Amino acid sequence: MLAIDFFVHYVQYLASPQILLTIAVLAAPYLLSNFARKRLSTRATSTGVPGCRRLGLYRRSNLKDQYEDQSTTSNKPTIKALFTYPIKSCRGVELAASEVESKGLKFDRMFTFAKWLPKKRSEGSSEISDGDILHEWRFMTLRENPRLALIQTQLWLPDPRTAQDDRLKNKGSSKATKSQAQRRSQGSDLVGQLDKGRSLGPAGTFAENGGCLLVQFPYSPAFNPFGLRNETVTFQVPLTPTETRAEIKKYSKENIVIWKDYPKATNVTNEISPDKLQKLKEFLDVEPPLALFRVDDAHLRSVQRCLPKEKPDHAFRVGFVDAFSVNLLGITSVQAVDESISATSEMKGKLDALRFRANIYITGTPAFAEDSWKKLTLGRRIGRDEKGLFETEGEYHVACRTARCTLPNVDPETGLRDRNEPYAALNKTRKVDEGAYPHPVLGMQMLPMFEHGMIKVGDEVNVLETGEHRYEKMFT
Incomplete structure (x- = not known):
């Protein structure tokens, strides 16, 4: 009975006008700051760039179902998602399709x-x-x-x-009156020019x-x-x-x-x-x-290891990527690593594939099937000869497996680093390449065998050649 009386008294105390006013005064700044922060973020994103359109997917992702079974969704491996990372190590841009250059996906690590x-x-x-x-x-x-x-x-x-x-407006403006031209020269059309993305300086x-x-x-x-x-x-x-x-x-x-x-x-x-x-x-x-x-396109870096046997002296060039032009990774491979994560880890069951920062995520394959790929075709190669433009299948040399460090331990959503996972799981199960030892490996590094091409989500991966890989280290 005493406990009930105390509870009733406590509720009445909290409901008093003085206490409610105090709570409102203390909470208002926090609520207002959150509202203002959301408004600022929305406004900064939606303002846009005059004369330009935004590239890529936003407010949706092709990886939204990445935790579901991906091994039997297709008879052939297919592209599940595409990403380019304009600034090295910063958040990427998800794409529905992408141009591919000899140095990688367009805008990647630019x-x-x-x-x-x-x-x-x-x-x-x-x-x-x-x-x-x-x-x-x-x-x-x-x-x-x-x-x-x-x-x-x-x-x-x-x-x-x-x-x-x-162009249409400029054509029509030739008929403008002298007074209109004078007003434009005095800056009265400044806002209109900005909206249309014209040069203002x-x-x-x-x-x-x-x-x-x-x-x-x-x-x-x-x-x-x-x-x-x-x-x-x-x-x-x-x-x-x-x-x-x-x-x-x-x-x-x-x-x-x-x-x-x-x-x-x-x-x-x-x-x-x-x-x-x-x-x-x-x-x-x-x-x-x-x-x-x-990146200065006139001063690109040279790739000097894991080159195609038929082109050992070919000048493969890259920009700010770590090593090779394009990184490919199977969603089922990420899921298999997830299964190896310690049961006590909060990451268990929700290992985000984005931690591995691949360009191409594929689906429709068993786990680690990509480990043995040596040569494949994907998307289209676009070229020009004496007859004009032509298209053929885009061929890629699968150079080597991707040696992994602790970088995937960083959560791409929070920017916080986990002390152990997923590197601990990789360390237990993915030391499968003697050349990369003591590093574990996950995913594949590729070199486009063409100058210009195109890939898109849903494209099938046609594996032309399989075999063993041995990673060649950058540092000896």
């Missing part, structure tokens, strides 16, 4: 963040004597900075419909610079009572900048360290305003100078 760090050169280096310190730009990955997983990317390409509208619009990469990340300053200062920071970088824009924005050509390679790349950091760059440094917890680099 950019990378880099830190300015001291580096000791070994004895005998042609660049600097032993013991001297050289500062250099070194690429960043999820291995050392898991928060890169929270940086979202969007691809916006020039919209041909807008260009057509502009010497650097040109993004539509005139091959479209743009839109980048977003969540930012919370050190002093942030009730989360009121949370925001979504957004910046944009042109995909194919003109020489004029490069000169105006003061791009620079600098060397950057990608594993053992030291290619020249384009520093496009000036596209990011100083205040947003500072927020990005705080978000990533980076002390040294931070930069954003774009």
